[in-house]
Amino acid sequence: MVDRIKFLLDERDIPTTWYNLAADLPPLHPPLNPDTGRPVTRDEMARTMPEPLIDQELSTEREWEIPEPVRQIYAQWRPSPLFRARRLEAELDTPARIYYKYEGVAPTGSHKPNTAVAQVFYNKQAGKRGLVTETGAGQWGSALAQSAAMFGLSAKVYMVKVSFTQKPYRRSLMEAFGAVCVPSPSTETAAGRAVLAVDPDCPGSLGIATSEALEAAGADDSLGYVLGSASNHVLAHxxxxGQEAIRQFDLAGDYPDIVVGCAGGGSNLAGLSFPFLGAQLHGGERVRVIAAEPAACPTLTRGTIAYDYADSAGLTPLFRMHTLGHGFVPPTVHAGGLRAHGMGQLVSRAVEEGLMEARAVTQRRCFDAAVRFARAEGILPAPESSHAIRVAIDEALRCKAEGRPQTILFGLSGHGHFDLTAYERFFAGELDDMELDEETVIAARSSIPEQVWELAGAAR
Amino acid sequence: MVDRIKFLLDERDIPTTWYNLAADLPPLHPPLNPDTGRPVTRDEMARTMPEPLIDQELSTEREWEIPEPVRQIYAQWRPSPLFRARRLEAELDTPARIYYKYEGVAPTGSHKPNTAVAQVFYNKQAGKRGLVTETGAGQWGSALAQSAAMFGLSAKVYMVKVSFTQKPYRRSLMEAFGAVCVPSPSTETAAGRAVLAVDPDCPGSLGIATSEALEAAGADDSLGYVLGSASNHVLAHxxxxGQEAIRQFDLAGDYPDIVVGCAGGGSNLAGLSFPFLGAQLHGGERVRVIAAEPAACPTLTRGTIAYDYADSAGLTPLFRMHTLGHGFVPPTVHAGGLRAHGMGQLVSRAVEEGLMEARAVTQRRCFDAAVRFARAEGILPAPESSHAIRVAIDEALRCKAEGRPQTILFGLSGHGHFDLTAYERFFAGELDDMELDEETVIAARSSIPEQVWELAGAAR
Incomplete structure (x- = not known):
């Protein structure tokens, strides 16, 4: 084969450690207890997390060993392939070399199992018999359902009711793995009942589903609560x-100038880019990292750096991060996995430190890019991933205009098999771009807690 | 990693030739022109096939070189992984070693692209600008749509109307790749209009869709007709x-005693098992090959060997094969890809020669096996593939009862991402087994053409 398009590693090449960018950044601002205004304690964290995950969440160690049972399950689909997008390059007629790291080979079709397996493992080790979580579009929920099945634990997933209804296949996938999927708000929890008492037809939100999951896990010591993005340990998992990608670039005899990932809570972007940043911070080549986010939910490009809640109901600690305001309800773009008002604090900090830049892209240009990619490369992308594809194509076209043969890597975080109604609507011309006007952004910001604006004042 | 579960090959290890079992069997009985009762001529075949595919269809050469552009596209997902099902083995507590070759890694999620890429390549080389085909459940149609997009050819897919309505996501997938998907019967062809004139609400059938596709391709010299199973060249592609699997067993230091594949038209089963049979026929180890077919459409176990049409409308030549009768309409089990009244003639012949055995399995036991497999191994199988899983589990349990540590290989021909309504119905207890009573089988046989029963008399 003259022109290689795929760079594989053996299962023995699965990384043996997770990389923690916190080791290479100035100390993070600690999460705060909103009642006391003081840093959250280990005891408070222990209400929802087993000890090893608390250790990881607070860690400034550079590497954490991946337990062997986790690597054994990773081997089901890892190392994931790195592709050279030769047909896309030819179609764009660009001198750029375009690569993508494809996480859709995981059994539930996205990068989410990388952390689901780890969190389930530590919770099982801590003696939990089951797990509770929330999910929006369902990528996280189905990953958790699969991992729980493989470790023999039960799983309950509170799924935002509007998605529960609109994406029945994601729900069916969770049920096939033996999970119980509950439309949220539900009558199972006080939080759900309180919402339903006010609005029996409430379509739900990720914030409400989070409240329900936290309450359900808190009410039963045998259950653990797990989450799909944003937290330090999730990003590290x-x-x-990115660690695999670095080794695969060795095989390709190349190295990226630009690394692009889509960003909602930040875990996919962090997973791909942090190892490259870590290499750079230790004397390696400089890479330009671009976070691609939806113009309908432009957390990094139009948010404020402040202490805010991670959920919309205000039940979590306060995290210092880019936020649009926890009261902000993003428009219902089809990249449901990117509709997060706040960003994982490690990604936020990397942007603050100038290690990453961010770019907001509109929905229709993303679907345009997704279809162009699919027809050239044969893989139908998830709407979330299409944001990274859009930016990668834009950069490749810039390379063409400038005559610069740069190397571009983007993360193809998942496939679009469960998102075909979105494609149907795109082809039918029914999608809007849903860019935010300035008034909306300013109004959303008012939900950031006042007292914390004072605490975090210096950051504004 | 102590216990390896995945055996990978490099893209440079993609086979360079296709294997043709016809080289190692007694001569096949020639397909007949039903009007003349005489063997179909090359000129007649040339109406729908380019020369290289006619050569392959008639070939008794053992190996055909795979064109480099085909291998280049294969590299997008090939070599596919061979897995050792260690968690399933543990759950069954069997001394058997169970392996599966997973074709769901292909971009459209099944083995179908292996032949779609090849057929599109030869048609493009022959100067065709577009392709026409029929599809039932949509696995073949979406594979063809993807391959056509990657070669820059148009694609039109006549999709059985009931599936077009029931499986909108398969249709959307084809459209995302740029194909035109037409519900059949349609008003676009004389064949479709004739059906609609009699029954405006006709839900369609694969036979009708085949007639429409053949008519549409025949009416325009720039269009080629392609098909998804049964033909000799399709099976060889x-x-x-199986060639990859043999090399992967080398890596595993093992070799199968038993090879199981699900069988509709036979292409998936042939693809996995023929290379093992070829090795056996040339002095290699003997393997027991088991064709797993639905009890609702038991072509090999309850069909007759006779000359019959490949479609239900009687437009194709007559092929000598196992057939239930071309007038037989199989019950609507959820393994839509296995609802074929006739078997590819090479598979039929292999069964006749005692190289393969066949086993019919009922729908609910297959879904039981699929769910058990999914929860152990993390991959949700296509309903078609679940037939192979059922037989593999049954064999593993036999090994347990007998205390025999045999090695079992089965083909996991695709994932079930587009089949989740079937799983929903299974969990809801709404599925029937739809086994055929003897009267139905006898009645179906009456559609086998009388004059041909005479021609093929010796085979009865």
């Missing part, structure tokens, strides 16, 4: 992606 | 599966 995803770094197997 | 799939042999990349």
């Amino acid at each position: 995803q770094t197997v992606i | 799939q042999t990349v599966i």
Whole structure:
């Protein structure tokens, strides 16, 4: 084969450690207890997390060993392939070399199992018999359902009711793996009942589903609560992606000038880019990292850096991060996995430190890019991933205009098999771009807690 | 990693030739022109096939070189992984070693692209600008749509109307790749209009869709007709599966005693098993090959060997094969890809020669096996593939009862991402087994053409 398009590693090449960018950044601002205004304690964290995950969440160690049972399950689909997009390059007639790291080979079709397996493992080790979580579009929920099945634990997933209804196949996938999927708000929890008492037809939100999951896990010591993005430990679990990519670039005899990932809570972007940043911070080549986010939910490009809640109901600690305001309800773009008002604090900090830049892209240009990619490369992308594809194509076209043969890597975080109604609507011309006007952004910001604006004042 | 579960090959290890079992069997009985009762001529075949595919269809050469552009596109997902099902083995507590070759890694999620790429390549080389085909459940149609997009050819797919309505996501997938998907019967062809004139609400059938596709391709010299199973060349294109598996067993230091594949038209089963049979016929180890077919459409186990049409409308030549009768309409089990009244003639012949055995399995036991497999191994299988899983589990349990540590290989021909309504119905207890009573089988046989019963008399 003259022109190689795929760079594989053996299962023995699965990374043996997760990389923690916190080791290479100035100290993070600690999460705060909103009642006391003081840093959250280990005891408070222990209400929802087993000890090893608390250790990881607070860690400034550079590497954490991946337990062997986790690597054994990773081997089901890892190392994931790195592709050279030769047909896309030819179609764009660009001198750029375009590569993508494809996480859709995971059994539930996205990068989410990388952390689901780890969190389930530590919870099982801590003696939990089951797990509770929330999910929006369902990528996280189905990953958790699969991992729980493989470790023999039960799983309950509170799924935002509008998605529960609109994406029945994601729900069916969770049920096939033996999970119980509950439309949220539900009558199972006080939080759900309180919402339903006010609005029996409430379509739900990720914030409400989070409240329900936290309440359900808190009410039963045998259950653990797990989550799909944003937290430090979740971001680190995803770094197997970028670590593999670095080794695969060795095989390709190349190295990226630009690394692009889509960003919602930040775990996919972090997983791909942090190992490259880590290499750079230790004397390696400089890479330009671009976070691609939806113009309908432009957390990094139009948010404020402040302490805010991670959920919309205000039940979590306060995290210092880019936020649009926890009261902000993003428009219902089809990249449901990117509709997060706040960003994982490690990604936020990397942007603050100038290690990453961010770019907001509109929905229709993303679907345009997705279809162009699919017809050239044969893989139908998830709407979330299409944001990275859009930016990668834009950069490749810039390379063409400038006559610069740069190397571009983007993360193809998942396939679009469960998102075909979105494609149907795109082809039918029914999608809007849903860019935010300035008034909306300013109004959303008012939900950031006042007292915390004072605490975090210096950051504004 | 102590216990390896995945055996990978490099893209440079993609087979360079397809294997043709016809070289190692007694001569096949020639397909007949039903009007003349005489063997179909090359000129007649040339109405729908380019020369290289006619050569392959008639070939008794053992190996055909795979064109480099085809291998280049194969590299997008090939070599596919061979897995050792260690968690399933543990759950069954069997001394058997169970392996599966997973074709769901292909971009459209099944083995179908292995032949789609090849057929599109030869048609493009012959100067065709577009392709026409029929599809039932849509696995073949979406594979063809993807391959056509990658070669820059148009694609039109006549999709059985009931599936067009029931499986909108398969249709959307084809459209995302740029194909035109037409519900059949349509008003676009005389064949479709004739059906609609009699029954405006006709839900369609694969036979009708085949008639429409053949008519549409025949009416325009710039269009080629392609098909997804049964033909000799289609079966041979799939042999990349088994050739890879043989090399992967080398890596595993093992070799199968038993090879199981699900069988509709036979291409998936042939692709996995023919290379093992070829090795056996040339002095290699003997393997027991088991064709797993639905009890609702038991072509090999309850059909007759006779000359019959490949479609239900009687437009094709007559092929000598196992058939239930071309007038037989199989019950609507959820393994839509296995609802074929006739078997590819090479598979039929292999069964006749005692190289393969066949086993019919009922729908609910297959879904039981699929769910058990999914929860152990993390991959949700296509309903078609679940037939192979059922037989593999039954064999593993036999090994347990007998205390025999045999090695079992089965083909996991695709994932079930587009089949989740079937799983929903299974969990809801809404599925029937739809086994055929003897009267139905006898009645179906009456559609086998009388004059041909005479021609093929010796085979009865």
